[in-house]
Amino acid sequence: xxxxxxxxxxxxxxxxxxxxxxxxxxxxxxxxxxxxxxxxxxxxxxxxxxxxxxxxxxxxxxxxxxxxxxxxxxxxxxxxxxxxxxxxxxxxxxxxxxxxxxxxxxxxxxxxxxxxxxxxxxxxxxxxxxxxxxxxxxxxxxxxxxxxxxxxxxxxxxxxxxxxxxxxxxxxxxxxxxxxxxxxxxxxxxxxxxxxxxxxxxxxxxxxxxxxxxxxxxxxxxxxxxxxxxxxxxxxxxxxxxxxxxxxxxxxxxxxxxxxxxxxxxxxxxxxxxxxxxxxxxxxxxxxxxxxxxxxxxxxxxxxxxxxxxxxxxxxxxxxxxxxxxxxxxxxxxxxxxxxxxxxxxxxxxxxxxxxxxxxxxxxxxxxxxxxxxxxxxxxxxxxxxxxxxxxxxxxxxxxxxxxxxxxxxxxxxxxxxxxxxxxxxxxxxxxxxxxxxxxxxxxxxxxxxxxxxxxxxxxxxxxxxxxxxxxxxxxxxxxxxxxxxxxxxxxxx
Amino acid sequence: xxxxxxxxxxxxxxxxxxxxxxxxxxxxxxxxxxxxxxxxxxxxxxxxxxxxxxxxxxxxxxxxxxxxxxxxxxxxxxxxxxxxxxxxxxxxxxxxxxxxxxxxxxxxxxxxxxxxxxxxxxxxxxxxxxxxxxxx
Numbered sequence: 001x002x003x004x005x006x007x008x009x010x011x012x013x014x015x016x017x018x019x020x021x022x023x024x025x026x027x028x029x030x031x032x033x034x035x036x037x038x039x040x041x042x043x044x045x046x047x048x049x050x051x052x053x054x055x056x057x058x059x060x061x062x063x064x065x066x067x068x069x070x071x072x073x074x075x076x077x078x079x080x081x082x083x084x085x086x087x088x089x090x091x092x093x094x095x096x097x098x099x100x101x102x103x104x105x106x107x108x109x110x111x112x113x114x115x116x117x118x119x120x121x122x123x124x125x126x127x128x129x130x131x132x133x134x135x136x137x138x139x140x141x142x143x144x145x146x147x148x149x150x151x152x153x154x155x156x157x158x159x160x161x162x163x164x165x166x167x168x169x170x171x172x173x174x175x176x177x178x179x180x181x182x183x184x185x186x187x188x189x190x191x192x193x194x195x196x197x198x199x200x201x202x203x204x205x206x207x208x209x210x211x212x213x214x215x216x217x218x219x220x221x222x223x224x225x226x227x228x229x230x231x232x233x234x235x236x237x238x239x240x241x242x243x244x245x246x247x248x249x250x251x252x253x254x255x256x257x258x259x260x261x262x263x264x265x266x267x268x269x270x271x272x273x274x275x276x277x278x279x280x281x282x283x284x285x286x287x288x289x290x291x292x293x294x295x296x297x298x299x300x301x302x303x304x305x306x307x308x309x310x311x312x313x314x315x316x317x318x319x320x321x322x323x324x325x326x327x328x329x330x331x332x333x334x335x336x337x338x339x340x341x342x343x344x345x346x347x348x349x350x351x352x353x354x355x356x357x358x359x360x361x362x363x364x365x366x367x368x369x370x371x372x373x374x375x376x377x378x379x380x381x382x383x384x385x386x387x388x389x390x391x392x393x394x395x396x397x398x399x400x401x402x403x404x405x406x407x408x409x410x411x412x413x414x415x416x417x418x419x420x421x422x423x424x425x426x427x428x429x430x431x432x433x434x435x436x437x438x439x440x441x442x443x444x445x446x447x448x449x450x451x452x453x454x455x456x457x458x459x460x461x462x463x464x465x466x467x468x469x470x471x472x473x474x475x476x477x478x479x480x481x482x483x484x485x486x487x488x489x490x491x492x493x494x
Numbered sequence: 495x496x497x498x499x500x501x502x503x504x505x506x507x508x509x510x511x512x513x514x515x516x517x518x519x520x521x522x523x524x525x526x527x528x529x530x531x532x533x534x535x536x537x538x539x540x541x542x543x544x545x546x547x548x549x550x551x552x553x554x555x556x557x558x559x560x561x562x563x564x565x566x567x568x569x570x571x572x573x574x575x576x577x578x579x580x581x582x583x584x585x586x587x588x589x590x591x592x593x594x595x596x597x598x599x600x601x602x603x604x605x606x607x608x609x610x611x612x613x614x615x616x617x618x619x620x621x622x623x624x625x626x627x628x629x630x
Contacts, residue, residue, distance in 0.1 A: 016539070016540050016542050017542060021537075021538040021539070022536065025537055028547075089563075091563050091565060092564060092566065093565075093566045094565060094566070094596075098549045099550055099565070115564065116553060116561065116564045116592075117557065117560055117561055117564075118560070118561045119561070122559065123557065123559060124558045124559045125556050125558060126556050127531060131527070134528045135528070135531045135532045135535040139535045139552070142537050142552040142553075142556075143552060145537070145552075146549070146552055150550045150551075151549075
């Protein structure tokens, strides 16, 4: 007799729908974060480096920069954020939208386990005393999820998540918020800290998490140079170095970190430099945010295909709002670019443009220009541009790297006798040779630039062909190829 | 077999009852405290959720060192469309204040969904069984 056993996945489970319940939890997280600009984890592989104090300083400092800031104290078992920010006894109000966070006098919105558990008591769970290890990880992950999704954060520019030492909670956070902006990693100068923090930075790299930068706390108190050495080793910015300050330590203990930022203490220059650097990161991210969410259509297809996370990783990793030096170099080597335009109704046209290497000029990291030679007189691309300035360029390096580069932006036409100063100066100063057959220049402001990967691009070899730019010579033009005439398609290979 | 009932007797264990629609034979699956707690800690309910997950439900139902004054008790829940009898309020006051607001909200949701105007101890018992709140 053959026994047939169905697997779990072959059983129709109508009532519980546990996967749907889990998915619904993630929907709640995503919905809450829809009004949050950036989520930044503050982490360290090492305990006792002043991570929470750095979080409090950053949060309070950014708030003074006019940003709307929230803080999740994700160190569930050793919470300290309310003490630093003067929120030790602060009952939380419940509303239909969720639990309201505690609010400091400076306007920071904060949630912490220390607001919820008895004073001087450890966080304990309802569990058999000898078997809690089985589910404590799941409980803590759930608590973190509820801190994100069940607190009525409102509109925030940045939500800091102050993580406990190690990497476990960071993994949970990244799992819940795969689109988080990144992490700020805190170390002290000591060699021991350097070792532990290096492991956590490796961990971030492995997960594809963006490390926004490093902060060295207690600078000068130890012999080591962990901050600068880790920054160099991992090619990440050293955002700031904070020397020990007895006054700051006192302010942290008595809950007046926000007030301390307004004092005249000599340490302020370092703190303001650090806060300014993180404020710049947040502001740049706000510009990139719209780009990194993709279009509504993109999002719909990504949802259908289950590729939203993969797409987010691509957006975060590859898309820029300006041209990098490597992109500028690639553009300077190209003799061809595909140009996509559309008229006011969205009817598209794609047309290649050619020139000698460097015919597309990079005026600066946000501006390109290329010449329009005399052609068939239709002006399909230029006609589109005057109706609709959006333009898409694709450069493909067929001959060397086989990498492609997408550049999207907005275009403006300039007759040769009315060039913008930057372009005319470039032509004059660089001795750029402009052919007399050029009729117009197209100047493009770059909105976004990103790679087209090499995997399907063939590598080609360039053969000799003499090109007369802008010529009207009929033999050179050979434009009968698709005409219904005998022999029209038999153009000899040149 | 179809899912029939869920029982949480309050000793950390859990039972799910399944019944054959043809012969009505029932089979119960018993879960030990570890399995029960693991499912609970994920924030899901075997048998499906009948009311939405309350804010901070996991923390409020699972943390045993919660402070009594952690939450400001919402006033609307006793004055909303569901009226609470004196006996029901008295019984509710025995619930630790750390979870009281959440429990009150869950009971109110339960009554509202069934079009019931008054919360009584008997209805609280029914809700506890139906919603699997025996351990709360």
